[in-house]
Amino acid sequence: MTKKIMCWHVDVDELVPEAGSARFVFKSRVQDKDGTVREEDVPIYLPFHVLESIQGVLPKVIQDLRAAGGDHVFKGALEEARARTERVEIITKLDPSSEDPRTLASGGAWPQAYAGMDEILGVSFGEVVPDTGCVLVDFRIRAVEGSGEIAEGSRKGILMAYSVLEDMVRGLPELRDMMIAQGLDKRLLVGAKGPVPAWNEGSHLRGLPHQPFLGSAFGVREIASELAAAVILLEISSIDPRQSGSSSADYLMPYHVLDELIEALPKVMRKMEQKGANRPQLRPH
Incomplete structure (x- = not known):
């Protein structure tokens, strides 16, 4: 053979x-x-x-x-091998006969304006990497694949700098207050089908199947009132000096995920401070 x-x-x-x-x-x-x-x-x-x-x-x-x-x-x-380098590592393929996650928990129709937008189901923080001034972050995602199928998975191994987390701590509570004021502190999106890792169950460098990326920006575009979610911009850059440029995508972040993220951020930042990872080190290319 x-x-x-x-x-x-x-x-x-x-x-x-x-x-x-x-x-x-x-x-x-x-x-x-x-x-x-x-x-x-x-x-x-x-x-x-x-x-x-x-x-x-x-x-x-x-x-x-x-x-x-x-x-x-x-x-x-x-599928298993390809998932290691795809935008979303496919963990759970949703059963077509099960509840359609693209209908709202109330049974209402999904707004067409957000038809192709992926959802953030959870955010997990992993290893602090002091020499980069970053922490590894995983995003649990519900994705709309090219074929139109819905799948859940994780986008793993994104390095986020202490300064980016600082910006999030300054801006996200105001976003949460705005959503509460509009009566959007509720769940309209269907929950995750598979398990969502806890806030402190993120990746470690040694276990990554690929080189990590740098999360160079995390911002808020708007509030999607019909979905009780915020539209989040996530920008990813390479840490390889031979590869320039960045890519970005918009994601829907439900209120409860936003709330959990806000509660986790101070704990993560304290951990980074204790390990000396609160000084800028890594730069996007």
Whole structure:
């Protein structure tokens, strides 16, 4: 039996202009001759002319594969591995026959303005990393996938600086007061189907399956009164100096999650202060 390799994600690791090539890392599941399955990062340098040839042939390969019904064959087999690098690590696939989470707890219709927006079901803080001035944060998410399916999972390993937490402590209580004044201190969104980790049950660096990201901004866009939730902006940047730029997304944060986050923040900040992680260190790239 020969060794089998199944690639489930590709990263562009480095451009090497002097060699006319780019270094790709193929995150792969490898089955050895004895049947043992392991995961491995396979680095490969691809010359410019090879990249050009791939670019030319890929559209037809994708088209033919889709026409043959091969655009989903390995989805189940690779789901666990792919989840490690996807935007949301899928933990719980909701049963289509169960309660539709995109209806309100009251049974009302979901507002179209927020149709594609993911929900934050909980926020958990993990390891304090003093040399970065940050703490690891996980967001438990209910996501709308490209296929329209609803899934619950965690976006793990986001480093958030002490200064960002300070801004949250200054701004979020006012948001909570506004929601209370509007009678929005209640649950309108359907609760999580799977378990939501406690505020202090976040990730540790050693257990992360990928390099952490920097949570460079956490802000409030508006209050979604129809959902008793706030629309939160979360901006993520790379900590790798070779990768510049950032990405951002809006999330719905229900009142009860906001309230729990506000209560947890002072405890987390005290822990960071005790470990000397309250000084700015890490910068986005």
